[in-house]
Amino acid sequence: MRKAATIRDVAARAGVSVSVVSRVLNGTGPVAPAKRVQVLDAIEALAFRPRAAARQLSQGHSDTIGLLLADLTNPFFARLADRVVAEARSRDLQILLMTTQEDPHLEGQALDTLLDRSVGGMIGTPTGHNVERWEKLSALDIPVVFVDRSIAELDQVDVVSIENIDSAATATRHLLDRGHTRIGIISGPLDTTTGVERVQGYEQALRERGVARDDRLVRPAPFRGDHGADVVAQMLALPEPPTGLVVANTAQVRVVLRMLSQARVEIPDDLSVVVFDDNPWTELIRPPLTAVRQPIDMLALHSVELVHARMRQKLPPAPRRVRVPAEFLERASTARR
Amino acid sequence: MRKAATIRDVAARAGVSVSVVSRVLNGTGPVAPAKRVQVLDAIEALAFRPRAAARQLSQGHSDTIGLLLADLTNPFFARLADRVVAEARSRDLQILLMTTQEDPHLEGQALDTLLDRSVGGMIGTPTGHNVERWEKLSALDIPVVFVDRSIAELDQVDVVSIENIDSAATATRHLLDRGHTRIGIISGPLDTTTGVERVQGYEQALRERGVARDDRLVRPAPFRGDHGADVVAQMLALPEPPTGLVVANTAQVRVVLRMLSQARVEIPDDLSVVVFDDNPWTELIRPPLTAVRQPIDMLALHSVELVHARMRQKLPPAPRRVRVPAEFLERASTARR
DNA sequence: TACAAAACTGGAACCGGTACCACTCTATCA
DNA sequence: TGATAGAGTGGTACCGGTTCCAGTTTTGTA
Structure with a gap:
């Protein structure tokens, strides 16, 4: 196996200097039309491809x-x-x-x-x-x-x-519009901006409608693990359980749904659910999920x-x-x- | 912003040659313990990190x-x-x-x-x-x-x-064992090995049980697009439609299921379905899908x-x-x- | 026709590592 | 005690591009 051609091989074959070849390659300077053609031919003939590492080394990035x-x-x-x-x-x-x-x-x-x-x-x-x-x-x-x-x-x-705030507010309003006042939200961790902002949107919608916020219904869950399921279970075990739920933590949507299904919570009869992020599988789930679709x-x-x-x-x-x-x-x- | 340290900076600071530093870095030769420590200290002090591009250029890979x-x-x-x-x-x-x-x-x-x-x-x-x-x-x-x-x-x-052949044979046998004899299979394109092998497994299972192969029930579908849905629809429109279906084309599972759902085909009452590849969403689908899980x-x-x-x-x-x-x-x- | 400006060209340093090689210095063994 | 193996070290060519700069040719304009 012959070694791959370098820029110097190309220069030699085209009868020009490496500078010219480099200029043809990058358009960084003037090259006479005739020589350009010679260089291009040589590149073609030798199947030359510039090594990315060499370029990177000399350019620094x-x-x-x-x-x-x-x-x-x-x-x-x-x-x-x-x-x-x-x-x-x-x-x-x-x-x-x-x-x-x-x-x-x-x-x-x-x-x-x-x-x-x-x-x-x-x-x-x-x-x-x-x-x-x-x-x-x-x-x-x-x-x-x-x-x-x-x-x-x-x-x-x-x-x-x-638009995290808007999206969460829209999702929450959707539930409020349908008569729900006990609305739970599972957000991402509150040290992430998505976590914080979506809760803000949720709170904003509640405020608009004069619904009081209940701390027990506003719960963050880590992105990893199945913690979201536990949190929802706790909400449902409250004396006044929520009738609506916003799952604003994309990573927890799956585990929450699994848990609800196992607990035989009927959607939407027992609980109305809005999830963040719509993926191709959500429409195959029974019932198909109301969702915030991220573009x-x-x-x-x-x-x-x-x-x-x-x-x-x-x-x-x-x-x-x-x-x-x-x-x-x-x-x-x-x-x- | 100061420029990042190079191996020569490290060598200078440690009072050794670049060769020594390189050897410390890669363990490619002997270095006196005392010098090794000096070099390590210098690397630490300068927060030196070898540039991957430089290494790649000189090593060639x-x-x-x-x-x-x-x-x-x-x-x-x-x-x-x-x-x-x-x-x-x-x-x-x-x-x-x-x-x-x-x-x-x-x-x-x-x-x-x-x-x-x-x-x-x-x-x-x-x-x-x-x-x-x-x-x-x-x-x-x-x-x-x-x-x-x-x-x-x-x-x-x-x-x-x-083990594509085995897996497809197992899936097919599972349906045969349950009394199905009209079994359809949607495979990947027949110019892919997964396509060919899974069909082979399917045929092998049929042969074992003496069930004749019907060409109209063995249909490949491209990986892209929704073609799998059409193909299944055609099968179901046959005079003797299949009662069992193996979806051996991972990429088409979703569209096939969507089509079946839209066509109000009841699973498993109207059609028993086995799919290739089990993903976390399959268990949320109603009914949960019998599947070949790829490790x-x-x-x-x-x-x-x-x-x-x-x-x-x-x-x-x-x-x-x-x-x-x-x-x-x-x-x-x-x-x- | 003369001369400045622009187009074009090639040599060579440089990017930051690796690795070969020659050399020095010990330690070991006969 | 001298020969010798081997650890330890540094100098430097090299990998394959880019780019600066000085020198040459061409072009344009007065």
Whole structure:
């Protein structure tokens, strides 16, 4: 097996210097039309492909984006990854994939690795910890975009997410409109922005209608594990159990539904349920679920677009906060009380 | 912002040569204990992290594995990606993610890119095309492992998959045992190994029981699109429609179920259904689905282990074919005829 | 026709590691 | 006591691109 051709082989074959070949490759300087053709022919003939590592070494940065997601087992993140990969390809960017499994320690390791690779940019769903390391990435001029969630302390970082407050308020109003006043909400952890904001939206809707907030009906659950199921069970065991439920923690939707099914809680007769995130399986569940659909393709599009623009320094330094509206889908899991 | 430290900075600070630092870093040669400590201290003090690109350039290969999956929207591949990422991390390998969307053209582009990046290895679910490019990777001594599916012509490539024939035979026998003789099967395209093998298993089970094969009940469907639904509809419109159905095409399970639900076909009363691949949502569907569960963690483990071993040239050249057994889960979607 | 500006070209340093090789210094053994 | 193996060390070429800069040619304009 012959060794792969290098830029010097191409230069020799085309009868020009490596500088010219490089300029043809990148369009970074003038090249006479005739020589350009010779170079292109030589590239073709030798099947030359520039080594990414060499370019990266001399330029100091790469066209690879680190994608740090919580958990690919969650269909929301899986579909997000799918779209991000597609958007990246259309911009000739590569995706280095890592997962945190919602574990700050793993997240820390992943961030270190990403630094070594001198990725050109980062898209991530932060666990909420490792603030110093995220800061360090930014300090090294590596563009970072948070998607879905963010970290409040890091207000210099770009964020792309859905309108969490509005969406939660809409979901809650939907239940209020149907006569429910005892409405439970399972949110993400309150040290994540999605957790906090969705609870805010919920509270806002209650306030609008003059319904008092009951602490026992507002419960966060971690993203990992089955804790959400326990929390719902506790709510249902209250003297005055809720008749409506908002599951605002995407990762807990499945376990909550499983628990309700096992406990023979009839939806929507015993309990009206709205879930966050609509995935292709929700419509196969009986009854089909009323859901807040997150526009995943928009989240992916904006995230990639944003890192890409920052990588090319096409954007003023001020941090961007992109908020895309989510769609509310009424199906059969919610009913008049 | 100060520039990041290089190996020469470390050498200077520790009062040694770069060779010594490199040896400390990689354990590639002897270093006096005292100097080792000095070097380690300097690394610590300067927060030095070796640049991956530089190492890759001089070594000619990288510790990055290209992961080329069909489609992250399919929970099977998403969970596979999740496990592959985890296995890779525990071996200090990185994952460069790409998707083919089942499109040979996109797959071709992705393979080209992977070549440029001089990835150290590849794990992929081939579309069945681009044979020359896969061969080229192998010819360049880049270890390739096919997972889930493979390409028959490329018999020199390692493969990790489930026991497709057995699994399909088991699923079919399960229906035969319950008195079904008109059994339909929706397989993957017949130019994929999973498609062919699962049909073989189906036929084998029929033969064992002396049931004649009816061509109209053996239908492949592409992985993309909703074609599987049409095919099932056609089967059900036959003069003698099937009473049992094996959906052996993971990607079509969802659309088939949706169609059955819309057509008000009662499962299992009108039709007993066995599906390939069990994902966390299948048990939430009414009725819970009888399924062939693919041991995704094993598929991931073996794939990564295999590329890793090949990357370190720890394996004899003969191609490995790892076949892991799949589990059969009886639930409520199949019943006696 | 003369001369400045623009287009074009190639040499070579550089990015940050790895690894080969030559050399020094001990320790061991006959 | 001298030969010798082997640990320990540093110098430096090399990997394959990019880019700066100085030098040459072409073009445009007065």
